Amino acid sequence: MQGIKTSLCTYISRVVDARLSAKTSDASSVSNSFNFLEEKNGTGLLFILRYPSELALDSKTYYELYQTIAPAISSVRTLIRPLTFQLVTIDEMPLEMSQGFFFPWRIGRAKRIVGFSEEIFSTYNFDKSIPLMDGMEVARRATTYLITGNTGSGKTEAFKYLVRTFSKTKNLSKTKNAQIIIFDAKKGATSRWAKRNNPNIELVLPQDGDRPEDYIPRCNAKLSEIITEMNSRQNMLFEGNTKISTTAEDLDVAPIWVCFEEIEALTLGMSPRSTQVQDLYRLLTQIALLGRESLVGLMITSQIARNDVIPIPIRSQMLVKILLGIIDSNSTTYLFGDLTEDIPLPLGGPGSGIVSINDGEHFGIEPIEMPTILEDLQ
């Protein structure tokens, strides 16, 4: 990587210098032992350590620097917190300065999308990406979404928004709409909303008097049907398509989106070891793992993504992870692991939190404010 010195780098150097000098016993050994440069394509910030130094290029230093720099530049850059620390080679530098850290950033701050759905949606191309904020879009290759958050944090609004966007996705020749299937054990606001807003959405709901042990097998039967379709699409790609790198888009089939609202309500009171629950997790794992090529997406919301609610094999396949509401070690641990330092967050309120998007175009954890769809709040 290569970088250029800008006035922002000089400012960041001063901020970090003051912080490090206050922390170390011998300030003179720290000042002048590092340098900041903007990555030459503008994708982020380079921290270059001049060896020998009291500082180590390790994850502790990386995240300490993140925590110092992110708030200091938050009005002009959104510093993204990578999930692992980014040690990079700095080109055209003498040996003692040829390695450093890379901090990806976004210019300015992404903005919440606010408006009526039709006017907002007319400005995006959903076959390319799903917008989460103005300036933050999920590439369509990421088809698995996990949304968690405490009660009242905005999960249902986020779920409704994403269902609206999923229903805008189509087959390649734009002749068929996506198929959306919602599983809602609570038969709550989401199902009522879906029934009134979009009769094409298929609702898999508990019937009167259903216990979980009656309802889960019906969910499993529906999921098995979807997996049969997935397998048939994979077969067609294997038999008929000459391209190696391909997806079911080339078959001109419509996307299928499997959406679970508050998944914990589904298995409430059931033993995680019961056959029905085990079958449910096995089917969901298959969809999470194999759905992308066959254009089958998965979205799950949950109050907390504990291992007994969303088993690790499913959770680890979720490429877009959104945590809304209270951000603390209890809530972050299941989604983002050992996230010990703070991330500068937006002002808060419903629908705000943090997100990680693993679509090959985003690097780590960023603050998020989910869209406000005005007709949904009326």
Ligand SMILES: Nc1ncnc2c1ncn2[C@@H]1O[C@H](COP(=O)(O)OP(=O)(O)OP(=O)(O)O)[C@@H](O)[C@H]1O
């Ligand atoms: N993105 C948003 N923009 C504006 N207001 C929002 C947004 N998300 C949520 N709200 C407000 O917060 C309220 C609660 O949100 P929501 O019902 O989605 O929370 P929840 O996490 O699903 O809660 P619960 O777990 O209790 O169902 C909404 O009725 C709405 O008024």
